[in-house]
Amino acid sequence: MLRIITQQADVRSELQRICDRTQDEQVLHKEATVREVLQAVKRQGDKAVLHYTAEFDHQILKAEELKVTGSELDAAYQQVSKDLLQAIRLACQKIEAFHRQRVPKSWVQFGDDEVVLGKRYTPVDRAGLYIPGGRACYPSTVLMNAIPAKVAGVPRVVMVTPVRGGKMVNPAVLVAAQEAGVQEIYRVGGAQAIAALAYGTETIPKVNVITGPGNIYVTLAKKLVYGTVGIDSLAGPSEVLVIADETANPAYVAADLLAQAEHDPMAAAILLTTDAGLAKKVQMAVERQLVDHPRRIDTEKAIAHYGLIVVVESLAAAAELSNEFAPEHLELEVADPWALINQIRHAGAIFLGSSTPEAVGDYLAGPNHTLPTSGAARYASALGVETFLKHSSIIQYSQTALENVASAIDILATTEGLPSHADSVKLRVED
Template identity: 75%
Template sequence: MLRIINQQTEFKAELQRICDRTNDELVVHKEATVREVLQGVKRQGDKAVLHYTAEFDNQTLNAEELRVTASELDVAYQQISQELLAAIRLAGRQIEAFHRQRVPKSWVHFGDDDVVLGKRYTPVDKAGLYIPGGRGTYPSTVLMNAIPAKVAGVPQVVMVTPPGVGKAIHPAVLVAAQEAGIQEIYRIGGAQAIAALAYGTQTIPKVNLIAGPGNIYVTLAKKLVYGLVGIDSLSVAGEVIIIADETANSQHVAIDLIAQAEKDPMAAAILLTTDENLAKEVQASVARQLVNHPKRLLTEKAIAHYGLIAIVESLAIATTLTNDFAPKHLQLQVEDPWALLPLIRHAGAIFIGHSTPEAVGEYVAGPSHILPTSGTCRYASPLGVETFLKHSSIIQYSHTALTKVVDAIDILAKSEGLSSHSDSVQRRLKPD
């Protein structure tokens, strides 16, 4: 049963408990396992990858089977329907169009005295993309992950994803990868896949950056290799906060909460509403819609542990609670969502109005659905072209310009005890 609370004093505590769901003692225990996997792959390469794949995924592979073959890629197109292929291509076009508008531009400014300053953007050399498996098949995540990398101009993009029955990868995933321009795919998942990308093995190349969502083991592995490689963000189970008033449709709100909860038993589905009647209607509608749900047990588990309806006194209070939580997804199902938007400071993706369910962003809107979770939206951003780019500063001073700043450099350098910094300027200004 989806709980309803209406006591102001309970709101923050309950939301904090849900936000902290990935930081409990069980997660700490899992971190020890992840560290062991990382060290094993670092020392033994392919041998360890194959060992952990057999242990954790019950898949017995040899090194030659790690990489998906060209023939597997070719045949994948014959294994999906034309309707699915058309949908993948439609989503791909929408995603690429959005990200091409967001490519940062290098710039140079020529100032007085021949001072030149600028910023130059360049992609990482190699990116590794993680595509989850296990509970489902996610061609959309392939597109959301790979297309920004390709738009950014990353020269080498490799993909890892856990194999399914018979060591196979779902053909829709393989087709989506090819539509996004990826041909180098490895059938491994879990922490061992992150380790292989971070350290490199005899078969799998070491990359500069790892992006893509995964389960708690994948997320912990990304967290632990950060610094050796870059990562996009820490993204575990999904979460949604829906802010709704009396204008919201209770059945729509209910199915939006269920849509989040059906993804993962750790998914969080939260409604903040000013309308007590809506709260009760949504609670009843969720119960009815779950009766024949194909993922009933998983969804009920998520709702029982991390589902919540809070009746708040005002929409302003709802936005304050939302900013404290910093959700991955936020839906504004209120009469005037644009008036509420300026009050929102921390959210991964914001869905505005009654006709914008999260599923639109999940598949076809364009912005990546790979978003930070568990409060990390306070400082992290969605995956995008910028994820795969880095920038360098450009600085050029003329002799005249250097003369004008020599005294300031001298004073600052000496105040820090760095006399050679001062000398490096002084000697350039002295006649030979």
């Protein structure tokens, strides 16, 4: 059952426990396994990828079976309903429209002092997308990762995803990938997939940036290859924090909490409310909605271990606790969410009002659903077009402009004990 506590209890330590839920004592052991996988794939390429796919995923593949074929991609369209295809295309339109507004513009400024400064944005050459496939299929995750890469102008977008039985990739995932502009798809998952993208194999190309969520082995692999390639973030289990007052509908709040809890036994679902009566109603609504729930076992585990209702003294107190937790998803189910949002400093995505469940953000509102978790919203942001871009500074000095600053550069270079830095300027202004 979803627990209810009051703000007088040790709320902060309980929220910290939930925030730290992925930091178990087995992480070091798992990291050692991941290091072994990474090194093997780096040395042996496809051979190691196939070995670990057999060992961990129990899928026996040949190297020529790693890449999804054109005939499989064509067949996928025959295996999804027209309604699903229409929904995928609608989501594509909305996600692309949002991300096109976020493309940074290159710029150049010609100063009166004969100095030209600017910034030039260019996409990476190759992006690798990891799409999980263990507990469910996630066409929405395909769209959220692939479309920003497409909008950024990445020339080559490849995708990896594990298979479960029959060597087949879910047709909805294949259709979503094609609609979003993915050019290559490989049926491999786990740490070995991240290694293949980071180092390249005979079949799978080396990429520059890896994005997409996964289990702890995938997350550790992304952490360890960072520096060889760029990554989006180290995503943990999903989480939602709802701030609600007496105007909130308890059935809505309960459904939103369960919408996160059903993802994973380690998902977190938290309600902060000023109304003790609402707290009890939500608790009861959660129990009712769990009856005959298709994912009841995993959902109940999440609720039991990482679900929480806190009765707070005020919305200001709720905002303060929320900022400390820095949730991935934050719902403001209050009478005036726009007044409360000014008190919110840390959240991956903020959903305002009773008609805006987090699910709209998961699928087709437009903003990305790949968000910082486990408190990372204090310093990190959602995946976006910027993830697939890098920028170069542009600098040009005229002879006069260089002469104007030569003395200052000489002083700074001499102070740092770098005489050739100073000489590189002196030679140009003394000739």
